[in-house]
Amino acid sequence: MKITPMIYVQEIEASLPFWMERLGFEKIAEVPDGKKLGFVILKKDHAELMIQSRNSVGSDIPAVMEFARPAFCLYVEVSDFEDLKKRLAGADVIFPERTTFYHMRETLVREPGGNLVLFASPVKK
Numbered sequence: 001m002k003i004t005p006m007i008y009v010q011e012i013e014a015s016l017p018f019w020m021e022r023l024g025f026e027k028i029a030e031v032p033d034g035k036k037l038g039f040v041i042l043k044k045d046h047a048e049l050m051i052q053s054r055n056s057v058g059s060d061i062p063a064v065m066e067f068a069r070p071a072f073c074l075y076v077e078v079s080d081f082e083d084l085k086k087r088l089a090g091a092d093v094i095f096p097e098r099t100t101f102y103h104m105r106e107t108l109v110r111e112p113g114g115n116l117v118l119f120a121s122p123v124k125k
Contacts, residue, residue, distance in 0.1 A: 009113025
């Protein structure tokens with residue numbers, strides 16, 4: 001089994017710099033929606049993310065529009081938390097850093113599409 005999250009955004013072009021430039025994802029597929037992007041697939045290492053514009057999903061599957069809004073949080077585990085903090089400089093940080101009872105360093109950001117992304121790394125013992 002493979003699970004790939006799909007997030008819905010108002011405009012894909014606004015979200016791409018966050019995922020590609022800051023976090024190093026590569027665009028492996030794209031589908032236009034008029035003069036803009038309607039859908040993309042991004043990949044980095046073994047992680048994959050699909051992003052679809054609300055306009056595109058409204059045309060493709062109108063019943064999904066009721067749910068096509070930021071409503072969840074992606075939990076992304078990273079190996080180098082210090083490097084991640086540098087990459088997130090200037091991002092919309094909700095909380096900068098905390099250490100949890102389950103021994104993870106975490107930071108929460110809102111990506112340009114409005115979705116929450118919680119990055120975590122194991123605390124070194």
